Amino acid sequence: MTRIEVIVPGTAASEVRRLIEHSGATGYTAISGVSGLGHNGYHQGGLLFNEQDTLALLITVIPDHRADALIAGLRPLLENASGVMFVTDTYVSRPDYFT
Amino acid sequence: MTVTVDTVTVDQSAVSRAQLRAEISVAARVLTPVWPLSSFIAVNPLGGLEHRRFDAALTIASDLYGARGTLGEAEFRAAHTTGRITTADLSEALERRFPDAVTAAPVEIGGRAHTAVDILLADLVHGSIPSPHARRLLTLSERFCARTAAAIDAQTVKWCSAYLDLCQASWVLPGRDRGFYRAWADLAPRDPRLPAAARRALRHLPPDPAEAVSQALAVLGVGSGGERIAYLRAHLTRLPGWASHILWRSNTPGAGIDLVDYLAVRLSYEAQLLDTTQLPAPTAPVPARPSDTATHRARRAAQALGTIDLDAAAEASISGILERMPVDSRPLVWLDAYETHYRRGLLEELDHPAPAPTRARADAQLVLCIDPRSEGLRRHLEALGDYDTFGFAGFFAVASRIHALANGDPTIAAPALVTPHIDLYEQPDPTAPAAAQRHIAGLHTLAATTDAVHTAKADLAAPFALAEILGWASGPVAAAKTIAPRRYRRWRTRTRARIAPPARTVIDTAGALGLDQRVQIAETALTVMGLTRGFARLVVFCGHGANTENNPLHSALACGACGGNPGGPNARAAVDILNDTEVRGKLLSRGIDIPDDSWFVAAEHDTTSDHVTILDRHRVPDTHRPDLDRLTSDLAEAGRRLAAERSPLLPGAPDRPSPHAAARHAQTRSADWAQVYPEWGLAGNAAFIIGPRTMSAGIDLRRRCFLHSYNPDDDPTATALETILTAPVIVAQWINCQYYFSTVAPDTFGAGTKTTHNVVGGIGVLTGPAGDLRTGLPWQSVAVGDRLVHEPMRLLVLAYAPHQRIDTILARNPKLRDLVDNHWITLLARTGPSSPWHHRTRSGWTLYPTNGAQP
Numbered sequence: 001m002t003r004i005e006v007i008v009p010g011t012a013a014s015e016v017r018r019l020i021e022h023s024g025a026t027g028y029t030a031i032s033g034v035s036g037l038g039h040n041g042y043h044q045g046g047l048l049f050n051e052q053d054t055l056a057l058l059i060t061v062i063p064d065h066r067a068d069a070l071i072a073g074l075r076p077l078l079e080n081a082s083g084v085m086f087v088t089d090t091y092v093s094r095p096d097y098f099t
Numbered sequence: 100m101t102v103t104v105d106t107v108t109v110d111q112s113a114v115s116r117a118q119l120r121a122e123i124s125v126a127a128r129v130l131t132p133v134w135p136l137s138s139f140i141a142v143n144p145l146g147g148l149e150h151r152r153f154d155a156a157l158t159i160a161s162d163l164y165g166a167r168g169t170l171g172e173a174e175f176r177a178a179h180t181t182g183r184i185t186t187a188d189l190s191e192a193l194e195r196r197f198p199d200a201v202t203a204a205p206v207e208i209g210g211r212a213h214t215a216v217d218i219l220l221a222d223l224v225h226g227s228i229p230s231p232h233a234r235r236l237l238t239l240s241e242r243f244c245a246r247t248a249a250a251i252d253a254q255t256v257k258w259c260s261a262y263l264d265l266c267q268a269s270w271v272l273p274g275r276d277r278g279f280y281r282a283w284a285d286l287a288p289r290d291p292r293l294p295a296a297a298r299r300a301l302r303h304l305p306p307d308p309a310e311a312v313s314q315a316l317a318v319l320g321v322g323s324g325g326e327r328i329a330y331l332r333a334h335l336t337r338l339p340g341w342a343s344h345i346l347w348r349s350n351t352p353g354a355g356i357d358l359v360d361y362l363a364v365r366l367s368y369e370a371q372l373l374d375t376t377q378l379p380a381p382t383a384p385v386p387a388r389p390s391d392t393a394t395h396r397a398r399r400a401a402q403a404l405g406t407i408d409l410d411a412a413a414e415a416s417i418s419g420i421l422e423r424m425p426v427d428s429r430p431l432v433w434l435d436a437y438e439t440h441y442r443r444g445l446l447e448e449l450d451h452p453a454p455a456p457t458r459a460r461a462d463a464q465l466v467l468c469i470d471p472r473s474e475g476l477r478r479h480l481e482a483l484g485d486y487d488t489f490g491f492a493g494f495f496a497v498a499s500r501i502h503a504l505a506n507g508d509p510t511i512a513a514p515a516l517v518t519p520h521i522d523l524y525e526q527p528d529p530t531a532p533a534a535a536q537r538h539i540a541g542l543h544t545l546a547a548t549t550d551a552v553h554t555a556k557a558d559l560a561a562p563f564a565l566a567e568i569l570g571w572a573s574g575p576v577a578a579a580k581t582i583a584p585r586r587y588r589r590w591r592t593r594t595r596a597r598i599a600p601p602a603r604t605v606i607d608t609a610g611a612l613g614l615d616q617r618v619q620i621a622e623t624a625l626t627v628m629g630l631t632r633g634f635a636r637l638v639v640f641c642g643h644g645a646n647t648e649n650n651p652l653h654s655a656l657a658c659g660a661c662g663g664n665p666g667g668p669n670a671r672a673a674v675d676i677l678n679d680t681e682v683r684g685k686l687l688s689r690g691i692d693i694p695d696d697s698w699f700v701a702a703e704h705d706t707t708s709d710h711v712t713i714l715d716r717h718r719v720p721d722t723h724r725p726d727l728d729r730l731t732s733d734l735a736e737a738g739r740r741l742a743a744e745r746s747p748l749l750p751g752a753p754d755r756p757s758p759h760a761a762a763r764h765a766q767t768r769s770a771d772w773a774q775v776y777p778e779w780g781l782a783g784n785a786a787f788i789i790g791p792r793t794m795s796a797g798i799d800l801r802r803r804c805f806l807h808s809y810n811p812d813d814d815p816t817a818t819a820l821e822t823i824l825t826a827p828v829i830v831a832q833w834i835n836c837q838y839y840f841s842t843v844a845p846d847t848f849g850a851g852t853k854t855t856h857n858v859v860g861g862i863g864v865l866t867g868p869a870g871d872l873r874t875g876l877p878w879q880s881v882a883v884g885d886r887l888v889h890e891p892m893r894l895l896v897l898a899y900a901p902h903q904r905i906d907t908i909l910a911r912n913p914k915l916r917d918l919v920d921n922h923w924i925t926l927l928a929r930t931g932p933s934s935p936w937h938h939r940t941r942s943g944w945t946l947y948p949t950n951g952a953q954p
Contacts, residue, residue: 009914014350015124018357022120022309023113035911044911048623048818049492049826050516053914068109073117080125082913 001098002067003090006058006074007034008083013056015077020060023070026098028060040082061090061098116309119327120359123312126331127358129163130339132347133874135265135862138663139654140515143836143923144339144848144874149914153893153922154431163336165234166847167430168840170891172228175433179224184436186220188443191948192435193219193424200423206416209406215420218400222421223429225403229390236333239319240373251368252338254290256869258283258364259341262356263348264860269557278355280308283364297371308363315366318375334365339847340872344862390426393418438892438925441785445800446927446936446949449788449897453797461487463637463730465702466628468493468658468666469805469827470643471784472706475744477792477806478799479737486733487635488792489628490806492827493642493658493666495673496624497608499523504535504604505542511662512669514830523611523672528603528717541599580772584648585763588770603717606671609679617676618685624673625691627819629791629810634697637726640673641702641711642666645780649772651858652850652877656706656780659830667703671714674699678718698723702734707769707778709738709745709762738762745802750776750883775853775879782881782889784838787831789823790899794932805831809899817904824905825912828896832924835894841875842882842891850877898928902937902944909939 006016010032020028034055035045045054062070067087074085092098131146143149145168148156157168169175178184193216194201203215234241240248261272262279274282287293288301304311312331321330335342335358342361349357391399397417401409409417424432462485467473469490477488498513499521513519527535552569555561579587608617625631630638644665645656654663661669676682677699686693701714711734713719719727739758742765746752752764768774787805788795795806807823814820840848850856850873851866859865863872881889898905905928909916918924919939926939927947936947 015121018124018349019117019120023117040913041916042911043913044821044825047825047912048627048822049496049498049514050829051518052516053825053829053912065110066113069113069117072114073121076118076121076125080128 001061001090001092001095002064003059003061003086003088004067004070004074005086005088006078006083007036007055007085008058008077009081010052010054010056012077012081012083013058016056016058016074019070019073019077020058023060023062023073024066025060025062025070028058031057031059038082038084061092063099112310115313116307119309119313122328123331123358123362126328127335127342127346129159129332130335130343130346132350133340133343133863133872134347134515134663135344136651136858136864137265137654137861138511139652140663141655141659141830141834141837142515142874143833144343144840145836146833149921149923150917151921154428156921157431158427161232162235163332164339164844164847165232166840166844167232168843169430169434170437170843172430172433174887175430175437176224178437184433184440188436188440189220189223189432190216191439192432196428196432196435197424200420203420203423204416206413206420208401208404208409208413208417211405213404217404218417218420219424221400221403222396222424223432226396226399226426226429227391229426234336236329236336238330238333238337238369239375239378240369241333241337243378244373247369247372248337250372251365252871253869254287254368255338255341255361255365256865256871258287259345259361259872260859263344263862265862267858267861269554275355278360280311280356280360280363281306283360284311287364294372297368300371301367304363304367308360311363311367312359315363315370318370319366319373320375320378331362334362334369337365338871340863340874343874344872393422396421396426434892437890438895441890441892442895442925443949445786445804445895446897446947448798448800449795450933450949451798452793452795452932455793455796456485458485460633461485461635463487463639463726464489464630464635465639465641466491466495466630467641467704468643468660469787469807469831470658470660470706471781471800471802471804471806472778473641473643473704474800474804474806475741475802476704476709476711476734476737478797479740479744480733481796483733483737484729486730489630489808490792491624491628491808492660492830494660494669495640495642495666496620496627497521497523497669497672497676499669499672501525501606501668501672504602505539505546510664510668512664512666513662514660514826515662515833516826516829521612521616523606523608523668525604525668526607526610528605530717531603534600534602535604538599538602541595545595545598580648584770584772585767588648603715605715605718606668606675608672608675612676614681614685617679617682618689620673621676621682621686622689622691625686626813627822628808629813629819630808631691631813634693636696637698637700637723637730638677639700639702639713639730640670641704642668642670643704643706645707645778646705646769647707647777648770648774650777651856651864652853652880655876655880656778659834660827665703667701667712667714670701670703674701674715696722700727704738705769706780708765709741710766711735711738745779748779748888775877776883779888780876780880781834781838784831784835784894785890785892786895786897787828788897789820789828790897794899811900811904817908820898820900820904821908821912824896824898824908825915828894828924829915829918832894832918836923837875838881838889839891839893841880842887842889845875845878845881849873849875849881853877853879893922894924896924896926897936898926899930899932900928901930902928902939905939 032051033046034057035043043055047054129147131142134140145156201215205212205214274285284304288298345361348354397414464487466489480486498517498519500509500519501512502509502524504525555565647653658666683693702711704711739762743758743761746756746761747754783803785803789807789809791810855866856864919926920941927936929936937944938947
C-alpha cells in the first residue's frame with residue numbers, strides 16, 4: 001500500500017480531492033485549518049470565518065498499482081501552486097478497505 | 100530485515116488521464132466559481148489572478164477575455180473635464196507610479212520649459228487612445244473558422260442548460276442520472292443538427308471523458324505541457340460563465356459534471372467539426388494591439404503643450420520621458436488619480452468626526468451588517484436619539500443551515516468562505532403551537548396550489564383548461580400589479596395571511612447546539628464587534644434583506660454575509676443565544692457581564708424600502724416594551740429620512756420628496772414588477788473602515804463604506820483584527836471587485852441589461868436565448884443608460900490599529916498579503932484618533948499624504 005499526503009492551500013483542496021476520487025482510491029481524510037511554515041512564509045491555521053485561506057491536509061492510502069497515476073496527477077498541481085506531497089510505503093490493518 | 104520489492108504494473112493510460120485532469124485544474128485556476136441565482140455570491144471574476152499584481156492580472160485578463168480592466172481613457176478624460184479627477188490628482192499619481200520619470204529634466208518646447216510632469220500629463224490627456232482590447236488566447240476554431248466556434252458554443256450551451264437545470268424545466272434530460280458526459284455521449288450522436296460524419300464519429304467516444312479530451316487534443320494537434328494547459332484554458336475562457344458555474348457545481352456532492360466533462364464535450368465537437376487538415380501551426384502568435392510610435396506620441400504631446408515645430412533634440416527628450424510611462428500603463432495612472440481624489444476627501448472628513456457622547460448609558464444599541472447600506476440607517480438613527488450602533492458581518496457569527504417552519508430545503512446562511520456545520524430549525528413558539536400548525540397547513544395549501552398551476556402550465560393539454568379557469572383573473576391581476584403595485588402587494592399579503600395566518604415561531608438554538616457551542620458563538624460575536632461592556636437595555640441585532648418583484652438577481656441585494664439570503668434568521672438565532680441565562684452565566688466567567696436588564700432583539704432592514712421590522716416581538720418582556728416602542732418609532736423615522744436621501748439618485752423617483760413621500764415611493768418601487776432599479780444595492784462602495792464608531796460618527800459617508808466595529812484596546816492578541824481582515828475584508832473585496840469589473844467590463848464580467856435577460860435553469864441568466872451564462876451584476880445595478888452610478892475603484896481599507904499588529908497578521912496570512920502587496924486593496928492604518936495615516940506597501944509603512952499630514 002502507498003500512503004500519499006498532500007498539503008495545499010484550502011482553495012486547491014478540491015482539485016486534490018477530485019484527483020484522489022478519480023484515481024480509484026476508496027477514500028481519503030481531509031483536515032482543514034492546517035498551519036505551518038514553508039517557502040511562502042508562515043501560514044496561519046484555523047481562521048475563524050474563513051476556511052479557504054488556510055492550508056488543508058489530505059491523506060489517502062491506495063494500492064501500489066494505482067499510486068503512480070495519482071502521483072503523476074498531483075505533480076502538475078504542485079508545480080503550479082504552493083504545496084507539498086509525501087509518499088510513503090505503508091501497512092494497513094484492513095487492506096480490503098483500500099482496494 | 101528483509102525488503103521485498105514487488106513488481107508493480109503501471110497503467111500508463113491511467114497516468115495520462117490523471118495528468119490531464121491535473122492540467123485541466125491548473126488551466127481552470129484563472130476562473131472563479133460562480134454560484135447559482137438562489138445564492139448569488141459576489142466574487143472577484145479575476146480571483147484566480149490575485150496572486151499577481153493588479154496591473155499584471157489586468158493584462159492577463161485582457162489576453163484571456165479581451166476585456167479591459169479599468170474605465171476607458173475617454174471616460175477618464177471626461178471625468179477630468181468635469182473635475183472628478185483633477186490635475187493635482189494626476190500629478191500625485193504620476194509621482195507615485197513613475198518617480199524616476201517625473202524627476203527628468205525639463206524640456207524646452209516652443210520657447211517654454213516644460214517639466215516632465217507637464218509632458219506626461221499632456222500625453223495622458225491628449226495622447227492617441229489605442230484600439231480596444233481583444234482576446235489573444237484563442238481556440239483553433241476561433242482563429243480559423245468563426246462559424247465552427249459559434250457551433251461549438253451553441254452545442255455547449257444547449258447541453259449544459261439541459262443538464263444543469265435546477266428544476267425549472269418540466270422534462271429532465273434523458274440519462275441525466277448517469278452524469279453529464281455519459282448523457283451527452285448517448286444523445287449527441289443522434290443530434291440531427293450535426294453533419295452525418297460527426298454523428299458517426301461521436302458514436303465511438305471513449306467511456307472516460309479524460310480519454311475523450313486526449314483524443315480530441317491529438318486530432319487537433321495540440322502538444323503537451325504548457326501548450327496543452329494554454330489550449331485547455333482557451334476553451335475554458337471562451338464561455339467563462341458556464342465554465343465558472345461548472346467549477347462551482349463540481350464541488351457539490353453528486354454533481355455529475357466537472358470541467359473534464361465540459362471540455363470533453365467542447366473538444367470532441369471541435370475535433371469533429373473543424374477541418375484539421377487545413378490548419379497552420381497552432382502556436383502562431385496572435386498580433387499585439389497596435390499603438391502609436393514614440394515619435395507620434397512625442398509630437399502629439401508637444402502639440403498639446405502649444406507647438407508643432409519640434410526639433411530633434413526636444414523630440415528625443417520628450418520620447419525619453421514618455422517611454423517611462425508605456426501607453427498600456429496610462430489607464431492605471433488614471434485609476435490611481437481617480438481613487439486618490441475620493442480617498443483624499445474621505446480622509447479629510449474622517450479627521451473631523453462628531454465628539455463622542457458623554458452619557459452613561461445609550462437608550463439602545465444596534466448591531467447592523469457592515470454593508471454600506473447600513474451606514475445610512477445608522478447615521479439617521481444616531482441623529483434621532485442616544486443610540487449606539489455597531490457594524491458586524493450580518494450573519495452574527497451564526498454560520499448555519501436554517502430550516503424554515505414549513506420545511507423545504509434549508510437555507511445556507513453563512514459567508515461563502517465558511518461551510519456551515521450547524522443546522523437550526525424554526526419551530527412553533529411553545530406558547531402558541533396551534534397557531535403554528537394552522538400556519539404550516541396554510542403554507543402547504545399555497546405551495547400545493549402553486550405546484551398545481553405550474554404543472555398545468557407545463558402539461559400538453561392542461562394550459563387550455565387553465566386559461567379557461569384562471570384566464571379571466573389574469574388580466575385584472577396584471578393590471579393591478581402594474582397600476583397599483585403597492586396596493587396589489589398589500590392585497591396579496593392579506594390574502595396569504597388569511598390562508599396561512601401568521602404564527603409565533605422561534606429559531607431554537609438550545610435544541611440544536613450545546614451550551615459550549617452557544618457560548619462560543621456569543622463570545623466570538625461580542626468580542627469581534629467590540630461590544631463587551633456597557634450594554635444598553637435594548638440591544639438589537641439587525642440583519643438585512645431586499646424585497647423586490649420579478650427580479651431573478653434579487654439575492655444580489657440580500658446579505659452577502661448570509662450567502663445571498665436575508666439576515667433576519669441569523670439575527671433571531673443570535674439573540675436567542677444571547678438572551679439565554681445559562682449562556683450569560685458562562686460569559687460572565689469569561690469577563691463579559693451582560694446586565695439582567697439588557698434584552699437582545701432581532702430585526703431586519705429591508706434595504707429597498709428602508710423599513711425595519713422587529714422580529715419575534717412576542718419574546719420581548721413587558722418591561723422593555725416602552726423602550727422598544729420608542730426605538731421602533733425612531734427606526735421608522737430613520738428609514739423615512741434614508742429613503743428621502745436615496746430618492747434623488749433613483750431613476751424616476753422624486754427629487755426632493757418629504758420623508759413620508761419618499762418612504763411611500765420606495766415601497767411602491769419595491770412592489771413594482773416592472774421596476775429595473777428597485778435600489779442601488781452596494782453601488783458606490785469604495786472603502787472599508789475598521790475601528791470604533793467614534794472614528795466616523797456624524798460624518799455622511801454617503802453609503803459608500805463598509806463599517807466594521809473594532810476597538811484595539813479590547814484585542815491585545817489581535818484575534819479580532821485577524822478575523823476581520825481575513826473574512827469580512829475578503830468578502831468586501833469580492834463585492835468591490837464584482838461591482839468594479841461589472842462596471843469597467845460589463846460585456847465580459849457583467850450580466851448585461853435586465854431587459855433582455857432570460858433565466859436559464861434557475862442557475863443564471865442569459866442575454867437573449869443563448870450565449871454565455873452571464874456573471875456579475877446587471878448594468879442596471881451600476882449605471883443608468885450611459886451614466887455610471889458606481890465609481891469603479893479598488894477597495895480602500897482603513898484600520899484603527901497598531902502597525903505591528905497588522906504586520907503580524909499579514910505575515911501569517913499569505914492570501915491577505917497578496918491582496919495588499921499586489922495592489923488589489925490599499926491598506927492604511929492610524930494608531931490613534933488624530934495620528935496620521937500610514938500606507939502599508941510591500942516595503943513597509945509609509946506616511947500617506949493628506950492635507951492634515953504632509954510627508
